[in-house]
Amino acid sequence: MLQEAELSIDDGAQESKNMKFAIKTFCKSGRARVGLLQLTTLGNKEIIEIETPALLLTTRKGLPAFIPPDHLPFLPSPDSRLLHFSPMHFMECPDLKTISKIGGVHRLLGLQGYGFVAVPRDSILSLPECNSSNKNGASFETPCGRFLVKPLEYMKMISSMKPDLWVSLADEVHASVTVKRNKVSVDRTITWLDTCISLKPRDGVLFGSIVGGCNVEERTRCAQEVAKRNVSGYYIGGFGLGDSIDERSTYLHAVTDSLPKEKPRQVCGLGLPEEVLQGIAAGIDLFDSTYIYHLTLEGFALIFPLNNDKCTQDPQLCPMASDYTKINLKATVYRKDTSRIVEGCTCYTCQNHTKAYINHLLNVHEMLAQILLEIHNTHHYLSFFRLIREAITEGKFEEFRQKFIQNRRGHLLAASPITFELESPVR
DSSP states (O other): OOOTTSEEOOOSOGGGGGEEEEEEEEOTTSSOEEEEEEEEOTTTOOEEEEEESEEEEEOBTTBOTTOOGGGGGGSOTTTTOEEEEOGGGGSSSSOHHHHHHHTSHHHHHTOTTSEEEEOSOOSSSOEEOGGGOBTTBEEEEETTEEEEEOHHHHHHHHHHHOOSEEEOOOOOOOTTSOHHHHHHHHHHHHHHHHHHHHHOOSSSEEEEEEOOTTOHHHHHHHHHHHHTSOOSEEEEOOOSSSOOHHHHHHHHHHHHHTSOTTSOEEEESOOSHHHHHHHHHTTOOEEEOOHHHHHHHTTEEEOOOTTOOOOOOOTTSOTTTBOSSEEETTSGGGTTOOSOSSTTOOSHHHHHOOHHHHHHHHHTTOTHHHHHHHHHHHHHHHHHHHHHHHHHHTTOHHHHHHHHHHHHHHHHHHSOHHHHHHHTTOO
16 A cells, blocks of 8 residues: 555545556666556456556557467566557557447456556557647558547547546647647647546546657656646657757757656656666656567567676677577578577576577568567566666666666677678667
8 A cells, every 4th residue: 555655646636546656776877767567457446556666568459469368467467567558559450339338348358357558649540640630630650541530529438438548639749840830739738638638538538748859848848837737647659750869858858857756747758778777867757669569560579687787698699680689580590590589588488498499480471479579578568667677776877777777779880780780670
């Protein structure tokens, strides 16, 4: 339970009854923090307690792309019990009346004990298309085509799907837009937030969206305006849309400086380990990332050391198949490799299968390959978040961050240039 000395949310809103958040530890030299998120799921009123910083598992229509429901229990719990989805995934079918009649996404998917977080945008199936957005609504590119979603339509989706936590509609723009267009996006996002607040359902927790592109003043203005509203947390959008990782810290700090410390912050668009560490250093609590999805899709498995020690260059790791942070299990070097992906890893995949078997599955295009890979990659990345929380608690976050980035940079530089040709954009 939350201790009296901790900061907690109690703004008198109905939705705060379904969520409590408390800061357990602040980093002594920085903004990184460890918190505890208590979420009462609307599926069965079960309380999920998750320590932050935490990862929301990316899904397609509510489920991880390659992990069926009966395999979800193989993931670390409760760390894996927050699922991110976009309502836009359901634009084609089933219709909203059917979802509402069934009882929302929890009962539709049979996952009453999981927390569902609804965000309009993701980086797989629902991409913001700012050139087609207008004052009436936000435009999204989906596999079913381009859709203009108005605030009223969006709220009908939320009311029907009944997510535990949901983000207000935002006009997210690319980093290359003009100053005028960026300002308009902030104005629209604030207006739409007010509409979402006025139409919000009785249950569910609302996070207010913050945008502002690559402009410190607009980011600050949007954050200050959203902080005045009756919301339980904040969604920081507009990243991963052409912005530079070198300049991102400035924008993140501008936002978090303008937000109350006692409420949780979620960000979209930061997926690589370095980007996650960058966000945590700015005081971000929740991350939704497609990093695991893209790794799995391309046949990669995470192998970077979880003790943050320098990775020794295993002679069995072929430079063409590995950069010492991940390995390409499609490579022929693993055809007869009977070892586990990571020795000592406790995930289902490493406990039961070898690199040779997954290599075989990948090369015969058997979907079980992606299932086993996503289980391992998710388990490994959740363990990475656990180590981050431990480092913050011990007052060693900056040391952990710098050492991790330095080691990873060294591994990438040591890898053969051929590796990068094989990897496509996955880093």
